[in-house]
Amino acid sequence: MMSLHPKVIDLTLDRVWSLLDALDHPERKLPPVIHIAGTNGKGSTQAMIRAGLEAAHQTVHAYTSPHLARFHERIRLAGELITEDALTQVLDECYAANDGANITYFEITTCAALLAFSRTPTDYTLLEVGLGGRLDATNVIDAPALTIITPVSMDHESYLGDTLAQIAGEKAGIIKRGVPCIVGPQPDEALAVVETRAAKLGAPLLAFGQHWHVGRENGRLVYQDDTGLLDLDLPNLPGPHQIENAGMALAALRYLKMSDAAFDGAVGNADWPARLQNLRSTALNALAPDADIWLDGGHNPAAGLALAAHLKTLPDRPTHLICGMLNTKDVRGYLAPLADIATALTAISIPGEANTLSAQDTAIAARDVGMSASVADDVEAALRQIAEQTPNARVLICGSLYLAGHVLREFT
Numbered sequence: 471m472m473s474l475h476p477k478v479i480d481l482t483l484d485r486v487w488s489l490l491d492a493l494d495h496p497e498r499k500l501p502p503v504i505h506i507a508g509t510n511g512k513g514s515t516q517a518m519i520r521a522g523l524e525a526a527h528q529t530v531h532a533y534t535s536p537h538l539a540r541f542h543e544r545i546r547l548a549g550e551l552i553t554e555d556a557l558t559q560v561l562d563e564c565y566a567a568n569d570g571a572n573i574t575y576f577e578i579t580t581c582a583a584l585l586a587f588s589r590t591p592t593d594y595t596l597l598e599v600g601l602g603g604r605l606d607a608t609n610v611i612d613a614p615a616l617t618i619i620t621p622v623s624m625d626h627e628s629y630l631g632d633t634l635a636q637i638a639g640e641k642a643g644i645i646k647r648g649v650p651c652i653v654g655p656q657p658d659e660a661l662a663v664v665e666t667r668a669a670k671l672g673a674p675l676l677a678f679g680q681h682w683h684v685g686r687e688n689g690r691l692v693y694q695d696d697t698g699l700l701d702l703d704l705p706n707l708p709g710p711h712q713i714e715n716a717g718m719a720l721a722a723l724r725y726l727k728m729s730d731a732a733f734d735g736a737v738g739n740a741d742w743p744a745r746l747q748n749l750r751s752t753a754l755n756a757l758a759p760d761a762d763i764w765l766d767g768g769h770n771p772a773a774g775l776a777l778a779a780h781l782k783t784l785p786d787r788p789t790h791l792i793c794g795m796l797n798t799k800d801v802r803g804y805l806a807p808l809a810d811i812a813t814a815l816t817a818i819s820i821p822g823e824a825n826t827l828s829a830q831d832t833a834i835a836a837r838d839v840g841m842s843a844s845v846a847d848d849v850e851a852a853l854r855q856i857a858e859q860t861p862n863a864r865v866l867i868c869g870s871l872y873l874a875g876h877v878l879r880e881f882t
Contacts, residue, residue: 481605492567496588507603508620517742518719525735528593538875580607604643622660623772638663653677684717709780744874758857767871771803778807794820795869801835816852
């Protein structure tokens, strides 16, 4: 399938529409769809919505990308990861129906997910945009039940545009005529674009700071909208940014008229690997038994800010980063917020990834923003090096979902 198109990314919907037509339009046979776009927080917000719906005894399909350890993670059928046999069947059907035509890997596998979803009864379908929104392969649902736009920031500029307004315009492309759209916290420039698009299509907005509010008060999460106030436990997903993600999930569940069990489930039951995931009791602990080891897949400047905000809330402890990034990312923008928090950075190349930034170049970028930086051959070597110098360090493995996937496959 990866050989069916010369490019990994080629944004258009023409090939997707052609294949969906050949498959008898599975996208028209889905349970109510909640479509999620944005730069940061899409996956966590989706995970919280799913946890909330399931706590309210609803069954849920969920589509996300990229996967971390196994492709099957992308497709969840009525709450369960797709089986090997079911995945093989829908991939084979899509490959045959495509009949050798040009199509990207993401496009054809998205069609496979939609085909699988169309054949399994459930209450809701959660679709996470892969890249952008307007021309993303998931943007084929004429009338979703709800759309959500999480915070927009600079990322994927070579595909989406080099201004916040341009990027927001691509994200806002999922807004549909008359369909309510929940909008997370946004820079003014991005919000203006979303509001203009929604007004043009008559799509009601439920925007943070206008129609709903969320924050932390006295160690609790407090959410309020026109329906009333919710006083809930803090999200079990760590990090101050998860307060905002929880707010978007709660706004969605409120709109869907879910019960209190859904609200509790959203903040208390969500599971989302490689987002400030603690790696206690894994094989890595044998390499650094006294270290506190974390994993995060964030990779843009907004993710760096979110990581820095969380690290500031933790007890004092020497903090070391093991970092590997793609050569398409704003490495300095990502690392700059962490420069005052991290004691040092050990750079590695991402194993098996053709587009990895070299360890040497990552180390140079770290030094450019004021970090002490060295290089290592791999995660194990980096961790041993840190353990020798600072046995009780807090270690954050970070910089890429591809690096996170490698760590989860190899060590958990």
